[in-house]
Amino acid sequence: MSISRRRLLGTFGAGGGLVLAGGLTAACGSNTGRGSDREGGGPLLEHWYHQYGEPGTEQAVKRYADDYDKAEVRVQWRPGNYDQQTAAALLTTSGPDVFEVNGPTLDQIQGGQVVDLTDLLSEAKDDINPAVLAPKTHEGRIWAIPQVVDMQLLYYRKSMLKDAGVEPPHTLDALVDAAKELTTKNIKGLFLGNDGGPGVLGGTPLNAAGLELITSGGEVGFDDPAAARTLGKLHRLHADKSLLLGAPSDWSDPAAFTQGLTAMQWSGLWALPQVKKALGDDFGVLPFPRDGAHGRPAVPVGAYGAAVSARSRHKEAAKAYVKWLWVEKTEYQEDFALTYGFHIPARISLAKKAAKLREGAAGEAVGFATDHGHAEPLLWTPASKVAYQDALSRIIKSGASPERELKSVVRKTRAELRRVQKKR
Amino acid sequence: MRRAALTKGRWSGRQSRTLWFWIFVGPFVLGLTLFTYVPLAWSAYLSFFDAHNTVSPTDFVGFDNYTAMLRDDAFTDSLLTFLVFTAFIVPATYVLSLALALMVNRLRRAQAFFRSVFFLPVACSYVVAALIWKMSIFNGVRFGLANTVLGWFGADQIAWLSTTDPPWYWLVIVTVRLWLQAGFYMVLFLAGLQRISPRLYEAAAVDGARPGWQVFRHITFPQLRATSVAVVLLLVINAFQAFDEFYNLLSDSRGYPPYARPPLVYLYYTALGQGQNLGLGSAGAVILALIIAVVTVAQARWFGLGRKED
Numbered sequence: 032m033s034i035s036r037r038r039l040l041g042t043f044g045a046g047g048g049l050v051l052a053g054g055l056t057a058a059c060g061s062n063t064g065r066g067s068d069r070e071g072g073g074p075l076l077e078h079w080y081h082q083y084g085e086p087g088t089e090q091a092v093k094r095y096a097d098d099y100d101k102a103e104v105r106v107q108w109r110p111g112n113y114d115q116q117t118a119a120a121l122l123t124t125s126g127p128d129v130f131e132v133n134g135p136t137l138d139q140i141q142g143g144q145v146v147d148l149t150d151l152l153s154e155a156k157d158d159i160n161p162a163v164l165a166p167k168t169h170e171g172r173i174w175a176i177p178q179v180v181d182m183q184l185l186y187y188r189k190s191m192l193k194d195a196g197v198e199p200p201h202t203l204d205a206l207v208d209a210a211k212e213l214t215t216k217n218i219k220g221l222f223l224g225n226d227g228g229p230g231v232l233g234g235t236p237l238n239a240a241g242l243e244l245i246t247s248g249g250e251v252g253f254d255d256p257a258a259a260r261t262l263g264k265l266h267r268l269h270a271d272k273s274l275l276l277g278a279p280s281d282w283s284d285p286a287a288f289t290q291g292l293t294a295m296q297w298s299g300l301w302a303l304p305q306v307k308k309a310l311g312d313d314f315g316v317l318p319f320p321r322d323g324a325h326g327r328p329a330v331p332v333g334a335y336g337a338a339v340s341a342r343s344r345h346k347e348a349a350k351a352y353v354k355w356l357w358v359e360k361t362e363y364q365e366d367f368a369l370t371y372g373f374h375i376p377a378r379i380s381l382a383k384k385a386a387k388l389r390e391g392a393a394g395e396a397v398g399f400a401t402d403h404g405h406a407e408p409l410l411w412t413p414a415s416k417v418a419y420q421d422a423l424s425r426i427i428k429s430g431a432s433p434e435r436e437l438k439s440v441v442r443k444t445r446a447e448l449r450r451v452q453k454k455r
Numbered sequence: 456m457r458r459a460a461l462t463k464g465r466w467s468g469r470q471s472r473t474l475w476f477w478i479f480v481g482p483f484v485l486g487l488t489l490f491t492y493v494p495l496a497w498s499a500y501l502s503f504f505d506a507h508n509t510v511s512p513t514d515f516v517g518f519d520n521y522t523a524m525l526r527d528d529a530f531t532d533s534l535l536t537f538l539v540f541t542a543f544i545v546p547a548t549y550v551l552s553l554a555l556a557l558m559v560n561r562l563r564r565a566q567a568f569f570r571s572v573f574f575l576p577v578a579c580s581y582v583v584a585a586l587i588w589k590m591s592i593f594n595g596v597r598f599g600l601a602n603t604v605l606g607w608f609g610a611d612q613i614a615w616l617s618t619t620d621p622p623w624y625w626l627v628i629v630t631v632r633l634w635l636q637a638g639f640y641m642v643l644f645l646a647g648l649q650r651i652s653p654r655l656y657e658a659a660a661v662d663g664a665r666p667g668w669q670v671f672r673h674i675t676f677p678q679l680r681a682t683s684v685a686v687v688l689l690l691v692i693n694a695f696q697a698f699d700e701f702y703n704l705l706s707d708s709r710g711y712p713p714y715a716r717p718p719l720v721y722l723y724y725t726a727l728g729q730g731q732n733l734g735l736g737s738a739g740a741v742i743l744a745l746i747i748a749v750v751t752v753a754q755a756r757w758f759g760l761g762r763k764e765d
Contacts, residue, residue, distance in 0.1 A: 118731050122510055136729060142508035216611075217597055225595070227617055230709025276614030277595015281707050292596055413729040421529065421713035428619045428712075439528075 073102045074345040076352055079120075079127040080106065081113035081335075084284075085301070085372035095356060095363050102348050104129075121145075121340055128343040129353055131335050132175055137409050137451050140169050146339040146346050149173045151354040158378050162400075163334035166409045175336030176357045177377035179368040182300045182332045182400045183231065185317040186285065188310070191218070191294040199315060203239065203264050203322035210273035213294040219275035222293040224282035227274055228265060229423035231282045231297055232319075233331060233416070236261050238405045241325035244419075245408040249448060254441045259433035261322045262423065266430050285309075300396050301372045307392070316392045318399045332404035334377055375400060410448060418443040498737040506734035520738035529713065530739060533721040534746075540717060541694040543629045548690055549683075552637045556644030557671075570645065574638035581635060581699035588631045589616065589704050616704060617712075624705065624715050631700050636693070640686050647682030651675065684758040691754065695747050698723070718743050 080092055089108045096104035107127065109116055114133065120126030121144045135145045149172045152159065156173075160180055167175045185206075187199055195213050200206040210220030224231045234244040234253075240261040243252030268274050275296075278287040288296035289309035297319075306314055318328035337357050339349040356363060361381055368376040369387050375397060376382045388397050407416075422436035497510070502520050504512035524530050559569050576584070592600045595614030602612045615623045655674050664670050676683075698719040705711055711720060722743070726736020 114729050115727055118508070118729060119727060121508070134729075136731075138507045138731060144508055224707065224709070225614075225617060226707060226709070226712055229712070230707055275596075276617035277593075277599070279590055279594055279596065283708065414732070417529075417710065417724065417730070420710055424712050424714075428617070 074348045075103045075105060076128040076343075076345060076349055077126075078104050078106050078352075079113075079117060079130040080108055081131060082108055082110040083372065087371040088367070091367060091371060095360070095367075099352055099355060101355075102345070102352055104352060121342065124342050124344075126340055126342060128345055128349040129337055129339055131178070132338045133333065133335050135167075135174050135338055137169065137412060140174050140409075141451065144341050145174050146341050146343075146350065147172050147174065148176055148339065148350060148353065151176060151350060151358055155358050155378070158380050160332075160334075160375075160377055160379055160382070162332050162404045162406050163336075163377060166333075166406045167336050169409055175338040176353055177334035177336045178357055178364065179374035180332055180334050180377055180382075180400065181374055182330050182396065182404060183235075183297060184300065184330050184396055184399060185295060185297055185319065186288055186302070186306055187295045187315050187317065188288070188291075188313060189315055190313050195294075199317055200320050201317070201328075202320050203236070203261065203326075206320050207264055207267045207271070207273070210268055210295065211271045214271070214273045218291060219293045220273040220295060221268060222275040222278065222282065222287050222296040223268075224297070225277055226424065227269055227276060227427050228297075229420045229427060232265075232423070233407065233420075234405065234411075235319045235329050235331050236265060236322070238329035238331075238403075239319045239326050240322045241327060243405075243408075244415075245410045245444075245448070249410055249452065251441050251444050251448070253437065256434075257323050257325070259437050261326075262426050262437070263433040264322065265423075265427045269427050270430065288314075300393075300400075301374060303373045303393055303396070314392070316396050316399075318403050328399070328403045329405055330399045330403050332400050332406050334406075410451060411444075412447045412451060415440070415444040415447045498740055500737075501733050502737035502741050504734050506732070506737070508731045508733075510733060512734065516734070520734045521742065524735060524739045524742060529716070530718070530721055532713065533716050533718045536715055536717050537695060537697070539625070540628070540697060540715075541691060543625060544632055544694055545687060545690045547629060547633055548637055548640055549686060551633060552640035552686070553644050553679075555637060555641040556648055557675075559641065560645055560648045570642070573641055576634050577636065577639045579635060581631075582703050584631050584635055585700040585703035588627055588700075593627045619714055622714070627704060628700060628715060631704070632697075635700075640690070643682055643686055644679065647679045648675070651678045684755075687758070688751065688754060692747065692751060695743070695750075 078092075078096060080089075083089070089106075092108075093106045096106050117127070117130050117132060118139070120130075121139065132145075139145055152173055156164070159177055163177045163180050164173070167173055167177060191213060192199065192209070197209045197212050198205070200209045206221070213220035237244065237253050237258055240257045242255055242258055246252040275287060275293040278292060280286045282296065282298055283302070285296065285298050285302035285306050287293050288298065289306060303316075318330045321327050321329075337353045339346055339353060343349050357377075361376075361378060364376050364378060365381050365385065368374040368381070369385055373387075373393070375388060376385065382388060382397070387393060419440045422431075422440045425431035426433050426436055501510065501512065503515060503517060505514040505516050505519075506512040555573050559566055559573065562569060593615035594602070595612060595617060596602065597606060597612055599612075599615075601615065605611070605613065613623055615627050618624070651674070655678065656670065659670055659674050660666075664673060696719060697717045701715060701717050701720050702711070702723070705715060706720075711724060718739070722736050722739045724730060725739060726733050730736075
């Protein structure tokens with residue numbers, strides 16, 4: 032906004048500071064960061080990504096955006112609390128047109144904040160990993176296009192286990208015992224994140240006990256004595272002082288494991304190249320071990336997806352761009368998944384042919400994701416999740432009664448299920 | 456000459472004083488209205504609606520959000536956290552800042568230097584200080600500063616922020632805030648100390664009062680009453696508004712542990728986190744604002760703030 036001398040003086044003369052302040056406020060308000068559409072035709076699209084820790088990813092997505100010729104795409108690489116940023120931005124018209132989302136949540140879908148993208152996947156739907164497509168599907172409509180599949184798993188240091196005479200644990204009891212055996216004055220047995228596990232484990236221990244967070248029929252899936260029994264065992268890890276707590280970097284970073292602060296660490300598949308580089312072949316991977324007679328090994332899987340904001344001024348152009356980038360340009364999906372970090376392409380055909388995903392620990396991990404993968408259900412709302420994580424924290428750290436804590440979570444989850452199902 | 460007189464008339468005199476008042480005050484009134492009062496009123500409005508993921512809701516729910524918030528154990532726990540925090544931080548900051556002020560006030564040399572040294576942490580951001588405390592001093596591994604010192608004495612490592620029994624995290628939270636704010640309150644006490652007439656001390660000396668504790672108890676402390684009341688009020692309000700250090704010390708990418716979660720952190724997660732329950736969050740904000748107002752007024756009346764003799 033340019034202000035001429037005449038206009039500036041006129042502004043003062045006409046009404047003093049209030050008017051000027053109002054004008055400036057309006058000018059600030061109009062600066063949404065969006066800019067105007069490009070002069071040569073075609074819209075300008077804002078595409079938001081959360082900040083990846085892997086070098087080269089930002090340049091790659093900017094390169095993909097530059098290659099799109101039907102619209103100008105401006106990539107925003109956003110550090111910090113990305114989920115909160117996008118959730119708040121979706122309330123305004125100055126938010127993104129296209130955004131990467133670890134969701135969307137059911138409330139975002141029911142609140143009409145995201146655009147229905149079902150038609151984008153008409154031909155490719157069967158080629159997308161169903162485990163990660165399900166949480167992006169509500170009442171048969173698809174609300175985000177999965178980009179890459181991420182999973183978490185247990186890394187263990189072979190030499191440390193061998194020195195301590197410990198076998199890789201395949202049951203929860205064995206994991207608890209192994210963590211205790213591996214703990215010394217300077218090295219802890221297991222790292223489940225600086226909070227002791229509630230944040231990262233989520234529903235995985237319940238899956239390992241043969242239970243679900245939410246059943247396929249939309250009911251609470253852990254109102255079962257097996258849930259309390261399994262979660263109660265996690266407290267032993269804390270009581271035995273086997274857990275690494277207060278590490279400089281959290282569970283998603285393999286630094287604590289590669290620096291020898293812990294013998295076992297729960298982390299993501301994305302950390303595998305770093306672990307391999309630091310430790311060579313001195314590591315192995317495992318799923319979360321089973322517990323109880325009906326238990327099975329479990330790993331959490333999930334996918335960031337591309338969604339279109341319902342407040343976008345260019346919804347059709349944004350949909351066309353998403354289809355081009357994440358459905359048609361399969362070579363970009365493969366590059367994005369495997370060149371910078373380590374993720375599984377969401378397209379099954381790409382995942383199958385990727386050589387890097389067939390070898391050694393990576394091959395085992397992909398097998399865990401296929402055989403034992405559980406995604407967080409769409410009906411598992413943020414309010415239920417917070418109640419569950421709080422309960423898990425109290426069970427693990429304070430030794431709170433798992434039965435009593437779970438009873439309260441079941442009550443909260445039922446109330447949440449009633450709320451979201453009423454909106455149908 | 457006549458023109459100058461006219462101009463002078465326009466910009467001076469009783470009427471133009473009103474004009475000047477609005478020129479200077481107007482932008483701030485506008486900013487305050489736009490960025491404080493309108494959001495406050497809108498928040499109160501939202502608190503009566505089911506406002507998931509929207510700021511323009513249509514589903515009126517009456518007082519449901521208020522009853523839900525008051526029945527929510529996590530919210531009531533957060534109020535308890537505030538009480539515990541206040542019980543630690545208010546007396547600790549009061550005593551430390553008063554002690555620093557007395558010490559600096561007695562200095563004959565380099566008073567300005569020490570005043571600046573103690574005041575300097577006030578300029579540091581809560582976020583930066585919290586991260587230094589979390590990552591360098593009180594991390595839970597062997598190379599953290601606190602654990603290194605403990606290691607010299609053969610003690611075990613402590614996961615300062617993750618140990619709930621005993622709750623070592625309070626030590627981290629309280630010390631970071633003490634370091635950050637003691638300097639500010641020290642300056643307030645210094646101003647209060649310098650307002651005390653030297654004649655009172657002379658009179659006390661004539662009456663045989665012993666310098667030190669006796670003079671402090673009978674002269675200095677009573678004379679600091681007005682400053683003390685203001686300091687305690689500010690400390691309590693600041694404690695209620697605690698957010699930055701708690702959030703940066705204890706949160707991670709997956710959330711926030713259920714312990715040491717003050718009301719503002721809980722409301723942040725309810726309204727602005729992935730929950731995006733703006734109706735419920737607003738009801739919590741209104742409840743919290745009412746509690747702060749009631750406590751502040753009660754405290755002010757208790758101390759007799761505003762009475763003529765003050």
